[in-house]
Amino acid sequence: MKSDPHPFADTHLRKRHRRARWFKNLTLFAIGLSISFLFYFLTDMVVKGLPAFQQTYIKVTIHYTTQSQSNPFAALDKSYRKIISRAWYRALPQQMAVNPALLNTQAEVWALADDQVDQYLKGHYHNLKPKERTLVDHLQAKGEVVLKFNALFFSHSDSKIPEFAGLKSAMVGSVLTLFITMVLAFPLGVMTAVYLEEFAIDNRWTQFIEININNLAAIPSILFGLLGLAIFINLFGLPRSSALVGGLTLALMTLPIIIVSARAALRSIPDSIRQAGYGLGLSKLQVVQDHVLPLAFPGILTGSIIGLAHAMGETAPLIIIGMIAFIPDSPDSFTQAATVMPAQIFTWAGMPERAYIEKTAAAIMVLLGVLLSFNGLAIYLRKKFAVKW
Amino acid sequence: MENKIKVTGLNLWYGDNHALNNVSIDIYKNHITALIGPSGCGKSTFLRCLNRMNDLIRNIRITGDVVIDGKNIYDKDVDEVSVRKHIGMVFQQPNPFPKSIYDNVAYAPLKHGQVKKGQTCDDLVEQSLRRANLWVEVKDKLQQPGTSLSGGQQQRLCIARTIAVQPEVILMDEPTSALDPISTEKIEALMLELKQDYSIITVTHNMQQAARVADYTAFFHLGLLIEYAETETIFINPVQKKTEDYVTGRYG
Ligand SMILES: Nc1ncnc2c1ncn2[C@@H]1O[C@H](COP(=O)(O)OP(=O)(O)OP(=O)(O)O)[C@@H](O)[C@H]1O
Ligand SMILES: [Mg+2]
Numbered sequence: 001m002k003s004d005p006h007p008f009a010d011t012h013l014r015k016r017h018r019r020a021r022w023f024k025n026l027t028l029f030a031i032g033l034s035i036s037f038l039f040y041f042l043t044d045m046v047v048k049g050l051p052a053f054q055q056t057y058i059k060v061t062i063h064y065t066t067q068s069q070s071n072p073f074a075a076l077d078k079s080y081r082k083i084i085s086r087a088w089y090r091a092l093p094q095q096m097a098v099n100p101a102l103l104n105t106q107a108e109v110w111a112l113a114d115d116q117v118d119q120y121l122k123g124h125y126h127n128l129k130p131k132e133r134t135l136v137d138h139l140q141a142k143g144e145v146v147l148k149f150n151a152l153f154f155s156h157s158d159s160k161i162p163e164f165a166g167l168k169s170a171m172v173g174s175v176l177t178l179f180i181t182m183v184l185a186f187p188l189g190v191m192t193a194v195y196l197e198e199f200a201i202d203n204r205w206t207q208f209i210e211i212n213i214n215n216l217a218a219i220p221s222i223l224f225g226l227l228g229l230a231i232f233i234n235l236f237g238l239p240r241s242s243a244l245v246g247g248l249t250l251a252l253m254t255l256p257i258i259i260v261s262a263r264a265a266l267r268s269i270p271d272s273i274r275q276a277g278y279g280l281g282l283s284k285l286q287v288v289q290d291h292v293l294p295l296a297f298p299g300i301l302t303g304s305i306i307g308l309a310h311a312m313g314e315t316a317p318l319i320i321i322g323m324i325a326f327i328p329d330s331p332d333s334f335t336q337a338a339t340v341m342p343a344q345i346f347t348w349a350g351m352p353e354r355a356y357i358e359k360t361a362a363a364i365m366v367l368l369g370v371l372l373s374f375n376g377l378a379i380y381l382r383k384k385f386a387v388k389w
Numbered sequence: 390m391e392n393k394i395k396v397t398g399l400n401l402w403y404g405d406n407h408a409l410n411n412v413s414i415d416i417y418k419n420h421i422t423a424l425i426g427p428s429g430c431g432k433s434t435f436l437r438c439l440n441r442m443n444d445l446i447r448n449i450r451i452t453g454d455v456v457i458d459g460k461n462i463y464d465k466d467v468d469e470v471s472v473r474k475h476i477g478m479v480f481q482q483p484n485p486f487p488k489s490i491y492d493n494v495a496y497a498p499l500k501h502g503q504v505k506k507g508q509t510c511d512d513l514v515e516q517s518l519r520r521a522n523l524w525v526e527v528k529d530k531l532q533q534p535g536t537s538l539s540g541g542q543q544q545r546l547c548i549a550r551t552i553a554v555q556p557e558v559i560l561m562d563e564p565t566s567a568l569d570p571i572s573t574e575k576i577e578a579l580m581l582e583l584k585q586d587y588s589i590i591t592v593t594h595n596m597q598q599a600a601r602v603a604d605y606t607a608f609f610h611l612g613l614l615i616e617y618a619e620t621e622t623i624f625i626n627p628v629q630k631k632t633e634d635y636v637t638g639r640y641g
Contacts, residue, residue, distance in 0.1 A: 202447060272484035276547070278445060280497040280554055281474030290496070291486055387487045 045368070049361030051122045055150035055163060056113035058084060058139060062092070064102040069093055076111075082132050085112040087164040112152070113145070115162040115355040121147060125354055153362065157330050158344065162355035165348070167363055169330035173243055173323070173338035174312060176331060180247020181254055181311050186304050188251075189258030193300075196259075197266040198288050217256035224253040225320030233321060241322035241337040249321055250311040257310060261303020265296040298382040305378040309371050315342040341367045393418040393558065393588045394439065399453035401434055401443070408434045410612040412453070416605075421580060421589045423603035423620065425596070427635065430609040432592045436560050439590065440476035441469040457558070474501060477556035481563040483543035485535030485550070490527050493535040493546055494518060494553045501554065513553055521549035522579050541572025548579065552587070559583065561591040565598065577602050596636060600624050608632045 060076050062068075068075035072092040076084065088111050096102050113121075117136055120126040128136070139145045156166030192213075200206040228249030232238045238245050269292050277287035293300075318324065324343045331338040339347070341363060348360040394416040401409035408431045416422050424432040437443045438455060441462060454461045462472045485493050494514045495504075504510045514531070518524040523545040527538070535546050544564060551559055561580075565573040580589055580602050593599050599606050600620060607617040608631070616623060616632045627633045 270484075272480065272482055273486065275442070275478075275480060276484045276486060276550075278442060279440070279473060279478035279480070280550065281470055281472075282497060282500060283470050286500055290500075295487060 045361050045364050048358055049363075049365045052153060052358035052362035053150050054122075054147040055152060056118040056121050057110040057146055057148050058113045058117070059144035060084065060109060060111045062107045062109060062111075064096055064105050064107070066103070069096050069103075079135060080111075082129075083114050083117045083136060085114050085161060085163050087159065087161045088112040110146075110148070112163055115353065117145075118163055119354055121145065122358075124358075153359070157328050158326060158339070158347070159328060160326075162351075162353045162359065165356070165359060167341065167344060167366060169327040170339050170341045170344035170363070171366075172330040172332075173246075173327065174340040176243035176334055176338060177246040177250060177318075177323075177340055178308060178312055180244060180334065181250040182304075182308055184248065184251040185254040185258055185307070185311075189255050189304065189307075190262050190300055192255075192259050193262035193266060194288060194293070197263050198292065199284070213256050213259050217260055220316075221253055221314055222316040222320060224249055225317030227252060228317060228321050239335045239337070241325050241339075242335045243331060243338045244334040245321050246318050246323050246338065246340065247334070249317050250314060253314065253317060254307040254311045257307035258300075258304050261307070262296070262300045265299025265303065266292065268299065269295045294385075295387055298385045298387075301385065302378045302382050305374055305381070309374040312340075312374070313342055313367065313371060315340075315346055318343055319346070341370075390420075391418040392416070393457065395454075395456040396438075397454045397456070399435075399438060399455065400451070401431075401438060402450045403434075403446070404448050408612050409438070412612075412614045414607060414614055414617055416588060416590060418588050419584055419586070420604040421584050421591060421602050422605045422607065423599040424590065424592045424607050424609060425594070425599055425635070426609035426615075428594075431612045432609055433562050435609065436478075436562055436590060436592055439558070439560055440473045440478055442473070442478065444469050474554055475556050476558045476560060477551035477554060479544070479547050479551055479559065479561040479564050482567055483540055483547050485538070485543050485546050487534060487536050489532045490518075490535045490538070490546060491531040494550050497550065497554050503555065517549040517553040518546075520552055520583070521545045522575060522582075523549055539572075541568045541575060544568060544572065544576060545579065548576075548583075552583070556587065558588045558590065561589065563592050563594065566594065573598070596624070596638075608635060610635070 058080070060080055062075050065074065070093070072089040073081055075089075075092055116126045116128050117132075120128050120133065120136060121140075136145060152164065153166045154171075155168055156164060157169035159165040196206060196210065228245060232245045232248050233240055238248075273291050273295065274287055277291050282290075318340060322337075323339050324347060325337055325339060326347070327337060327339045345360055345363045345367065348356045348363060392415050394414075396416075397413045399409055399412040400407070412435060424435065426432055434443065438451065439457075439462075443449055443451065451463065453463075455463060457472075457476070460467065462469075486496065488496065491514055494517050495510050498504045498513055499506065499510065504513050515524060515528075518527060523542060526542060527533075527546075535543065538546060544567075548559075548564075565576050568576065577598065580591065583589060584604075591603070603620045605617065606620045606623040608615045608623060608627075608629075610631055616627060616629045618628075623632060624636050627636065633639075
């Protein structure tokens, strides 16, 4: 028999340690890989999207004349015609109609540049003619062409003129849609969870309901779009493309997520709390409402916000119910045609003009920002409402 | 000696498991009755029959009578919520609500409409905490969470919470098994004080505890009530062989 150098020597141990190290490195590699993908995606988005938060403006002198009232192109020097946005020209007659005092006056303003000029300035591909390029270079040297913060991106809605296109209608649409979703899915989901966890007796019926809810959570979201189309639009005759139908559809989709997470939160509350309540002669409602729900609330809230964030990023079911439409005016009611941020991203991603690429990336940044703040809110609320044990 | 609870022919099944077999027992007012017996013999089950806590368990069947103050609590016209108000319960693990000490005591009386918010409620809280021998320790931190107290204090808080509802009977299921000897002593002293006003039924695995506090002791075995008599008789002079084996530690 071989004598061991010391009583704790174990030759097998080294092999076990090596395997443990190997496994640990594998897990580290997995994390590293996903982080680098995420990092690549985020930098790509930021690099592509950041320029969209700036837009080119050109200093011009407007001549408000009777002629320019019918032909806005006459308001500026002819050489500016190709480098100033058509949308900007188009707005002039309206401006003069509203304010007749402008007639026969002049004004020096910063006018929105054409998207090609904008792309040229940002160093992207453009199709400016050499003549226009020299003009822009010349103006830039004089300081009459500048990049300014793109407020239009947030105050304007979608447009076929790229420099004029903004995210407003999509943001308003998202807010309206999510409002409907939240107002429906949160109370319904929490109520269902409370019923199933606290009141229901374990029988075939409740098992059947339970299985269905779990299955519902796993259904591809596009099918919810078909469901929404069949029920809300075809059966109930609600207006197509509207935030109302979108919200209802997303509520259907979010409901199982909220139910499942709320049930988990309720289940994590120890039975001893319920026993304490019943032992004092409290009714079921008193026990649930005053003792179980407050404890489960942070968990329920977190689950619900995650569910809503999920709904916010959802596109497929909304395409089916027509929320992908071109919406040049932001909706101001639940029944008007609307679109949502991810659908807007989808639309812009398919546009041929180069200028939409940066808009797409910028919209993704805005959407990600909103989703991140949702998650932050979830964490904050969980901390805030957490009850110390 | 006045009879408080009269149980006759009580049977209980958990599904097919016959957990209580034809139990009949008289429990006396203003006395402490201890339930002893090996694990799984049905002590907790029996205790929960006395305030209908078993109603919360699924798949259960109960027959027999539990007559408290002349009324069978299993009669159709009796609401189990009201039964639990009259028959308080203290559990093995201290389970204060994650609320302030004050709210722990005040919550149920307020809900039952026994007191109104304000001075009367404050008085009730103080009085209940005093009765539970906890007042001195917590009077300056009534707004702190009940869960911040030590285990023994928590258990006394649970007792204070129970007596705040002004029950007539207090059921205790191994109230000191999670506590250290000093806390245990305090709870035992408290039980002896409380029996002036309440009838107490306690489950315990601690023979010395039963001998120290209980006036009467019931020995359960496999769902049967084997022997029930004054504590002294059970420990010194039991009639049944099984009881003797158990109390002398020869069981199993
Ligand atoms: N909720 C329940 N559902 C099904 N069976 C149960 C339930 N509670 C207890 N039982 C069964 O009933 C029998 C008696 O249990 P009980 O809890 O009353 O025993 P016990 O005397 O209190 O034991 P211990 O001293 O360990 O607490 C046991 O066989 C147990 O398995
Ligand atoms: Mg027990």
